[in-house]
Amino acid sequence: MKALVLTHPKTLEFSDKPIPTPKEGEALVRLKAAALNHRDQWIREGLYAGIQPGVTLGSDGAGVVAAVGGEEHQEWVGRNVVINPNRNWGPNPAAQAADYNILGMPSDGTFAEWVCVPLDRLYPKPKHLSWAEAAAVPLGGLTAYRALFRQGCLVRGQKVLINGIGGGVAQWAFLFALAAGAEVWVSSSAAEKIAAAKEGGAKGGFNYRSDTWTSDAKKETGGFDLIIDSAGGNALNHLLNVVKPGGTIVFYGATTGVPDNLNLRKIFWSQIRLQGSTMGTDAEFADMLAFLEKHQIRPIMEAPLPFDRILEALDRMKEGRQFGKLVVEMEGQ
Numbered sequence: 161m162k163a164l165v166l167t168h169p170k171t172l173e174f175s176d177k178p179i180p181t182p183k184e185g186e187a188l189v190r191l192k193a194a195a196l197n198h199r200d201q202w203i204r205e206g207l208y209a210g211i212q213p214g215v216t217l218g219s220d221g222a223g224v225v226a227a228v229g230g231e232e233h234q235e236w237v238g239r240n241v242v243i244n245p246n247r248n249w250g251p252n253p254a255a256q257a258a259d260y261n262i263l264g265m266p267s268d269g270t271f272a273e274w275v276c277v278p279l280d281r282l283y284p285k286p287k288h289l290s291w292a293e294a295a296a297v298p299l300g301g302l303t304a305y306r307a308l309f310r311q312g313c314l315v316r317g318q319k320v321l322i323n324g325i326g327g328g329v330a331q332w333a334f335l336f337a338l339a340a341g342a343e344v345w346v347s348s349s350a351a352e353k354i355a356a357a358k359e360g361g362a363k364g365g366f367n368y369r370s371d372t373w374t375s376d377a378k379k380e381t382g383g384f385d386l387i388i389d390s391a392g393g394n395a396l397n398h399l400l401n402v403v404k405p406g407g408t409i410v411f412y413g414a415t416t417g418v419p420d421n422l423n424l425r426k427i428f429w430s431q432i433r434l435q436g437s438t439m440g441t442d443a444e445f446a447d448m449l450a451f452l453e454k455h456q457i458r459p460i461m462e463a464p465l466p467f468d469r470i471l472e473a474l475d476r477m478k479e480g481r482q483f484g485k486l487v488v489e490m491e492g493q
Contacts, residue, residue, distance in 0.1 A: 163216040163272035164470055166265075170206050172217070172471065180268070180276040182229035187236055187279050189243065193295035193464065194270040195220035196486040197328060198415070201477050203265050212266050219245040219263045221270030222285055222294035223490075233279055240285040242294045243270065243277055244445045246302070253441050262299070262439065270295075271470060273490055283446065286453050296328070296459040296485035297452065299439070304332035305448035306440035307388055307410045308340070316341035318385040321377075323368070323399065326353045329412060331460040331484045333388045334362070339455040345381060347373070353483050360460065374401045383407065391416045397423050405430040412437045460484030467491060 165175040182188045200217050202208045222242045228234060247267065250257025263269045263277065285294045307329075308314045320337045322330050325346035337344045338361045346357040346365040354365030364380065366373040377384075383404035389396070393416030399409050400423055409432065427434065440448070451457075464487040465473050473486045 161273040162467070163268075164218070165216050166203065166211065166213055168213055169211070170204065172204055172474075174468070177216070177272065179274045182227055182276050184230040185233075185279055186229045186276050187225050187233075187241075187282060188227040189221070189223045189241060189275050189277065189282075190226045191221050191223040191270055191273060191275060191490050192291035193222055193487055193489045194218050194467075195296045195298075195300075195328070196470070196473055196477055196488070197299050198413075198477065199262065199299070200264065200271075201474055204474060208265065210261075210266055215265050216268040216272050216275075217264050218269035218271030220295050220298045220300075221275060222291050222297075223275075225282065226274070228279065236279060236282065239282075241282040242285050242297060242449075243275070244281045244283060244302075244442065245269075245298050246281070246439060246442060246445065249439075249441055253443070256438065271467075271488075273467075280442075283449055286449060288453065288456050289458065292464040292487045292489055293459050293461065296461050296487050297449070298445075300328035300485065301332045301448050301452065301459075302440040302445050303329045303412050303437070304336055304388070305451065306444050307412050307437040308333055308336055308386075310440070310444065311435045311437040312386045312388065312408055312410045314340055314342060314386055317343070319343045319345065319381055319383070319404075321345045321347065321384040321387045321399075321402065322357075323347050323387060323389040324391055325357045325362075325365070326350065326480070326483045327390065328485045329390060330388070334360070335457050335460065336451065339451070339457055342386075345377070345384070356483055368395065368398070374398050377402045386410070388412075390414075392419070393417045394419045394421075397421070397426075400426045400430075400432060403430075403432055405432070408433040408435055410435045410437050461487055464489045
């Protein structure tokens, strides 16, 4: 089978791997589509912990169960499924266990024509979604759902800022917050991304490269109850200036690093909560799928590319040119 493999440090290549054989309790899935995440690009660049050469990348995928290991659970064969990339979250819903990991490193992932996963990682594909749309859900959808609802405690009517609209998790947070009845605002350095978000239901948006964006946002909105962010860095102090007293900033990444200085006085005096978030529990994955189906939510995504153009898609992600999820479809899907 064709698979995109980390063959050497910082080197991704297509390889011809044998179709895996499912063990007891596992399923062999014929993938129809797979979605990209920034995690894949960070692994490609050597910026991720525990990188192992020879592993097939990819955390997101949807397809058809072709076989199961052993005699039991044959009822799964032929089912259309989406894969939960969580592995070994553990018993504590507040945080993942020490041996937690994500499909696609160190275990072989979804950038292949076939993948073996434990049966308990399989969930029915939402019927209103295409294969490409379903593949776009798992990692980004779960991360956004936990960030908004568990860590951010979002309730209807709150003012929410999605910082850095355009990325995979950010677009899911945007869609979920709209469906939950929030007043959603966005920020980006690209005017076209802000315009696209406004067309999709955002109340308004701000260019975070503008020197006046925080004062403009404070004047226009009065401040935000909740901010969802993945950038971190020194810009975190700007977010402290636009969150309301008693508000919450949830961050699920630190793509621009850690801040040189953090305005601790602002945080304690305004009783602001800074909350980290990573992925989510299996229960939250199920709740996320149910929420998505209840509201018939479809992902914001670019036109899917053929699997053999996945390196082109990764380059596009690296340059930050995409708006929404990037997805590849397997040949003959």
